[in-house]
Every structure is written in structure tokens, then in C-alpha cells.
Amino acid sequence: MSKDNQSITKKQFMKELWRFKNGSISRRQFLGVTGLGVATSVLAGAMPALIPRKAWSASDIGDRVVLATWPNYHDPANFEKFTEVTGAHVQVNVFGSNEEMLAKLQAGGSGWDVFVPTNYTITTYVGEDLIEPLELSKIPNYAAEAFDPRFSDAGSVDGTVYAVPKNWGTTGYVVNNKHTDGRKLTSWKDFWDISMNEFTGRTMVHDYQLTTIGNALKYFGYSFNSVDPAELADAEKLLLEVKPHLFAINSDYQPPLRNGDAWMSMCWTGDGKQLNTDIPEMEYVLGVEGGEIWSDYFAVPRGAEHPDAGYALIDFMLDPAVNAKEVLAHGYPVADSRTNDLLPKELLEDPILYPAQELLDALEFGAAATLTDPNRAELLARFKAA
Amino acid sequence: MKSSLVHRLLLLPATMWLLVMLVLPLLVVIIFSFGDRGPAGGYVPGFSLDQYANLPARFTAFKNTMILAPAGTLAALLIAYPLAYYLAVKANPNIKTVLLVMIIVPFWTSILIRTYAWIYILGGQGIPKMLEFFGVEGVRLINTPYSVLIGIIYGYLPLMVFPIYVSLEKLDKRLLEASQDLGASPIRTFRNVTLPLSIPGIATGCMLVFILLMGEFLIPALLGGGKVFFIGNALVDLFLQSRNWAYGSAVATTLVIVMLLTVSIYMKLMMRGSNIREEVSLL
Numbered sequence: 001m002s003k004d005n006q007s008i009t010k011k012q013f014m015k016e017l018w019r020f021k022n023g024s025i026s027r028r029q030f031l032g033v034t035g036l037g038v039a040t041s042v043l044a045g046a047m048p049a050l051i052p053r054k055a056w057s058a059s060d061i062g063d064r065v066v067l068a069t070w071p072n073y074h075d076p077a078n079f080e081k082f083t084e085v086t087g088a089h090v091q092v093n094v095f096g097s098n099e100e101m102l103a104k105l106q107a108g109g110s111g112w113d114v115f116v117p118t119n120y121t122i123t124t125y126v127g128e129d130l131i132e133p134l135e136l137s138k139i140p141n142y143a144a145e146a147f148d149p150r151f152s153d154a155g156s157v158d159g160t161v162y163a164v165p166k167n168w169g170t171t172g173y174v175v176n177n178k179h180t181d182g183r184k185l186t187s188w189k190d191f192w193d194i195s196m197n198e199f200t201g202r203t204m205v206h207d208y209q210l211t212t213i214g215n216a217l218k219y220f221g222y223s224f225n226s227v228d229p230a231e232l233a234d235a236e237k238l239l240l241e242v243k244p245h246l247f248a249i250n251s252d253y254q255p256p257l258r259n260g261d262a263w264m265s266m267c268w269t270g271d272g273k274q275l276n277t278d279i280p281e282m283e284y285v286l287g288v289e290g291g292e293i294w295s296d297y298f299a300v301p302r303g304a305e306h307p308d309a310g311y312a313l314i315d316f317m318l319d320p321a322v323n324a325k326e327v328l329a330h331g332y333p334v335a336d337s338r339t340n341d342l343l344p345k346e347l348l349e350d351p352i353l354y355p356a357q358e359l360l361d362a363l364e365f366g367a368a369a370t371l372t373d374p375n376r377a378e379l380l381a382r383f384k385a386a
Numbered sequence: 387m388k389s390s391l392v393h394r395l396l397l398l399p400a401t402m403w404l405l406v407m408l409v410l411p412l413l414v415v416i417i418f419s420f421g422d423r424g425p426a427g428g429y430v431p432g433f434s435l436d437q438y439a440n441l442p443a444r445f446t447a448f449k450n451t452m453i454l455a456p457a458g459t460l461a462a463l464l465i466a467y468p469l470a471y472y473l474a475v476k477a478n479p480n481i482k483t484v485l486l487v488m489i490i491v492p493f494w495t496s497i498l499i500r501t502y503a504w505i506y507i508l509g510g511q512g513i514p515k516m517l518e519f520f521g522v523e524g525v526r527l528i529n530t531p532y533s534v535l536i537g538i539i540y541g542y543l544p545l546m547v548f549p550i551y552v553s554l555e556k557l558d559k560r561l562l563e564a565s566q567d568l569g570a571s572p573i574r575t576f577r578n579v580t581l582p583l584s585i586p587g588i589a590t591g592c593m594l595v596f597i598l599l600m601g602e603f604l605i606p607a608l609l610g611g612g613k614v615f616f617i618g619n620a621l622v623d624l625f626l627q628s629r630n631w632a633y634g635s636a637v638a639t640t641l642v643i644v645m646l647l648t649v650s651i652y653m654k655l656m657m658r659g660s661n662i663r664e665e666v667s668l669l
């Protein structure tokens with residue numbers, strides 16, 4: 001297929017494209033000369049869902065799409081495929097917190113076409129007028145009824161759909177059992193206590209107020225979402241006490257865990273799955289006290305420069321065949337029954353992706369108030385600057 | 387009359403540039419520093435000194451900057467001077483250009499990527515692993531002030547080498563011969579002739595490195611693991627995470643004031659130093 005693409009230069013391609021647009025040659029001739037016909041038919045043969053529809057037929061969506069997302073959250077092969085099908089190159093910006101995404105959008109000129117906000121942030125984006133209502137006709141692969149409403153509800157605000165579900169997951173921690181002397185860690189209390197003792201200099205926490213403060217609140221048994229000043233003061237005291245013992249404050253924790261510098265880190269489902277697959281001693285733990293359950297969404301920011309390419313990318317990613325490949329690569333569950341039908345049974349029963357019910361029951365979805373609460377924002381900034 | 391018009395026209399682009407790109411933004415920052423954080427972050431107008439009253443919450447970041455920026459400048463100077471001296475005075479003219487290019491070559495790669503590489507060099511599998519091989523156990527470098535210092539010296543060394551090199555390059559070699567002829571030892575020649583004449587280069591290099599270091603955020607962010615915070619990191623955090631533009635502006639304004647004070651004291655000391663030397667050399 002790549003051979004077919006190489007058989008014509010960019011210049012020739014543009015010339016043929018203009019001839020086609022002017023009507024000098026037919027669509028069939030155009031596809032034949034440029035190799036696009038072969039390309040699409042080969043792809044269509046391999047994956048029926050990839051027959052180009054209007055949203056992503058070649059060359060009318062521009063040559064790139066800018067995606068703001070999270071670390072280790074995609075299968076790069078799918079991006080390459082998207083580029084092959086549509087001609088648009090996917091430029092990825094990686095973020096470590098929803099606050100960072102919100103700040104970028106508030107400052108203006110983010111340059112993004114698609115971003116991946118978490119459930120609890122969407123009402124704020126709507127309130128601040130930073131997000132576009134989605135034109136669902138441009139996302140034919142989105143079928144609302146296929147999604148578990150627990151993980152798709154937050155995409156709609158007052159009946160308008162602003163975001164469609166990407167993945168859901170939990171926030172626990174990953175611990176390298178090689179260093180625990182056979183001890184099993186099960187709670188957030190264990191996490192913070194061992195960080196200040198046997199694991200000094202080996203623990204990582206997220207650079208993210210929701211999870212780092214939330215899981216410190218859990219040490220005291222408070223709500224993950226608390227904005228109560230007295231409870232936040234307790235959490236801050238704990239965080240400041242732990243800080244000298246930390247290896248780092250960073251949401252991209254896989255590299256130091258893999259090379260052995262860090263032994264434990266706050267961790268999202270998929271990273272836990274990826275690490276556990278490669279290094280079996282790495283165990284993903286959900287604190288018995290609770291913590292976070294979340295759902296991420298695809299959304300289009302106000303003023304996106306390449307909205308067509310953005311919609312094309314969202315639609316492409318929601319194609320069950322593509323989505324299944326994503327899940328196999330990143331290990332985050334999806335709420336889409338069509339995608340789950342394509343996934344192997346082992347994965348659908350994997351305890352990292354689908355934890356035991358009693359552990360799930362203790363988890364909380366992030367609350368919108370935490371995103372905008374000035375005390376939580378300043379607490380984390382103070383903790384980092386301390 | 388005519389020439390003054392020409393002067394004005396010549397100065398116009400630079401003046402406009404400074405006005406639009408420096409003075410106006412600075413005014414915005416100062417105005418914002420008296421305001422408040424918006425409900426979802428950002429800025430709402432107001433007039434209070436609350437943001438300034440909250441400055442002690444960033445004391446550690448100021449302290450880190452005020453320790454590591456001068457330390458980094460000094461360390462860079464101590465390493466850069468012999469190198470610049472070798473390049474300007476001792477190096478074989480035939481390979482001099484090659485050596486100079488070798489100092490510039492790293493600039494062809496982004497500092498971000500080069501600093502990222504240091505994460506692995508300083509991480510557990512890098513230098514500490516090597517030291518273990520030689521029997522030194524338990525060394526931790528990454529995410530400590532030392533790793534930040536190493537990163538700073540690495541990143542800023544060329545900025546220190548070149549001004550010193552230029553001042554030593556211009557040095558009239560006959561002065562060195564005269565000093566020698568008059569019976570001065572090499573050390574005395576260096577102390578009384580070479581060093582004083584290279585003071586302008588040292589002053590420029592130190593200033594360049596120090597001012598940039600005061601606003602540094604990339605190296606501490608990557609090599610400090612979020613634990614060694616410069617005031618630059620605190621600023622990035624206030625604008626790009628906690629979205630408190632008012633407080634961020636107050637911190638930024640304070641940084642500018644601290645920097646102006648430090649640099650003017652430094653300039654004064656330097657001027658006095660070079661004046662004294664001139665007087666001495668006149669005697």
C-alpha cells in the first residue's frame with residue numbers, strides 16, 4: 001500500500017487533484033492515477049468500517065489534526081492508519097492533569113482540534129464557553145445506546161452532547177512487589193505510610209490536584225472530593241510530611257518505574273495494566289478506602305483550527321475495530337458494548353481493568369467543584385513549591 | 387534637525403518593539419498582580435495587596451532560585467574559564483575553529499531533548515550504576531538539587547565560554563611577554579594581567595547566565611522531578627495549573643524586582659572592581 005503512495009509525487013498528486021476538482025478527469029481516473037483507489041480498497045477489504053465517508057475522504061480535512069491527551073493512552077499504529085486513510089497527520093500533546101488542559105484553553109490559542117477531558121470537567125468547560133456542542137452527524141460511529149450510561153452521561157450537559165466517551169478507569173497505585181518483602185499493600189494508608197518509611201525516595205505521586213490531594217484525603221477516610229478547609233489542611237500536612245520522601249511529583253510515571261528508580265506510584269488503570277503485563281511484579285492496587293473512578297471523553301474545543309479533521313479523528317477512534325486495538329494497546333476499558341464484543345475474554349475479566357465490585361463500590365467520580373476550588377488548586381501548587 | 391529626525395527614525399523600530407513587547411506586557415502583569423483569581427481560574431479585576439501578602443507561600447521556590455542560580459553561575463564560570471583560556475591562548479590555531487564549533491554543535495539540538503537525555507544519564511541506570519561498578523553504592527542523583535545543578539552547568543556552559551573567550555582572544559599577547567620580561571611568574575602574570583583584562587568577559591558571561599537562570603524552569607522541571615522548584619516553576623504552575631493569574635503576576639513582579647536589585651548591585655560591584663583595578667594598573 002505504501003508502494004502505491006510512493007508511485008506519485010506530491011506535486012503530481014496536487015495536479016491530479018486539481019484536474020479532478022476541475023472536472024477534467026473522473027473520480028475513478030483520479031483514484032486510479034493517485035493510488036488512492038487501491039489504498040482505500042485494500043483498507044476497506046481489511047476493515048469494512050474504513051470505507052471513507054464524507055467526513056474523512058482524502059484531502060478535504062487538511063493535512064493535520066492536533067490532539068491533546070494523556071500519557072500512554074493511544075496505539076500509535078492507529079494514528080498512522082488514520083494518516084494513511086485521511087492524509088491528516090496526528091499531532092499529539094500530552095498532559096498530566098485536567099487543570100493543565102483547562103489553563104491552556106483559558107489562556108486561548110491552544111491550537112487543539114480534539115481534547116480528552118475527564119467527566120467532572122465538562123460542566124466547567126461548558127460554563128466557561130470553551131467547548132463546542134458536538135455535531136453528532138459528523139460522528140456516525142458514535143451510537144449512544146451502545147455505551148454504558150455511567151460512563152457517557154457526563155458528556156451531555158442540559159441535553160446537549162459536548163463529549164463522547166473514550167475510556168473509563170480507576171485511579172489506584174502500582175507497587176513493585178520485589179521491594180515489599182512479601183507484604184501486600186491494600187490501602188491508601190499503606191501507600192502513604194510505606195512512602196515515608198521503607199520506600200523513602202521511591203514513591204511518585206501525580207502532578208494533579210484531583211488525585212494527589214484526593215488520595216491524601218483518603219488516608220484520613222475523608223471524601224476523595226472534599227473541599228472542606230479543615231480536611232484539606234489535614235491532607236496538606238500529610239503531603240508536606242511525605243514530600244521529602246518522594247521520588248518525584250509527575251504524572252508520567254512509567255519510565256522511572258520501568259528502570260527501577262521508582263518502586264511505587266499513583267497510577268491509572270491502563271498504566272497499571274501495561275506495567276503489569278511487562279513486569280509481573282508490578283501490582284495494581286485500589287485502596288480499600290476508595291479513590292477515583294473516572295471516564296474520559298473526546299471533545300472539540302471552541303475555535304478549533306481543523307474541526308473537520310477533529311471530527312474525523314473522533315469518528316475514526318470510535319470505530320469499534322479501531323477502538324478494540326486501542327484497548328489492546330493501552331489497557332483501559334471502554335464503555336462501548338460493540339468494542340467489547342471484539343475483545344478477548346481474558347481482557348474483559350482482567351481484575352486490573354474490571355476490579356472486584358466491593359473495591360469499585362468505594363470509588364467516587366471526581367466532582368466539578370474540585371476543578372474550580374481555589375483552595376485545592378493552591379494547595380497543590382504550594383505542596384510542589386514547598 | 388535633520389540628523390535628529392534620522393536618529394529618531396532609526397530608533398523607532400526598537401522603541402516600538404520594547405514598548406509593545408516589554409513595557410505593555412509588564413504593565414499588564416503589574417495591574418493583574420493587584421487583582422483576584424476568577425471563579426474558575428484566570429483573573430478578575432480588583433485592587434488589593436492580598437496576592438503580595440501571600441508571597442511567603444513561595445519562599446522555598448525563591449530560596450532555591452537564589453541559591454542554585456548563583457551556584458550554577460559560579461560553577462559554570464569555574465569550568466568555562468580554563469576552557470576559554472585554552473581556546474583563546476593555548477589552542478593550536480589550526481584546530482581552534484573545530485573546537486569552537488564543537489561547543490556550538492549542541493545548540494543544534496533543542497535544550498529540551500538534551501535535558502531529557504540527562505534524565506537517563508543521572509537516573510539509576512546511568513551514573514549511579516557506573517559508580518556501583520567502582521564500589522560506590524547508593525548514590526542518588528536524579529530529582530535532587532545536584533542533578534539540577536549538573537543540568538544547569540551543562541546547559542549554560544557555552545553562554546559562559548563565549549564572552550570570556552572573546553575577551554581573552556582580544557588580549558594583546560605582547561602584554562604577557564612584557565610581564566614575563568619584567569620577571570613576573572606565570573601565576574602573577576595571570577593574576578595581574580590576564581585576569582583583569584578578561585573581567586568584561588567574565589562580567590558579561592555571569593550576567594547572561596545568572597539572569598537566564600533566575601527565570602529557568604525547564605531544567606528543574608525535568609531533572610528536579612517536581613521536587614526542586616525554581617520560581618520559574620512556581621510561575622508556570624500558577625498560570626498553567628492552578629490558574630491563579632493574579633497571584634502569578636504578583637510572584638512575577640516580585641521576581642522582576644528581585645532581579646533588578648540583584649543585577650544592579652552586581653553591576654555596581656563589578657564597576658567598582660574594575661575601577662580599582664584600573665587605578666592599580668595606573669599606579
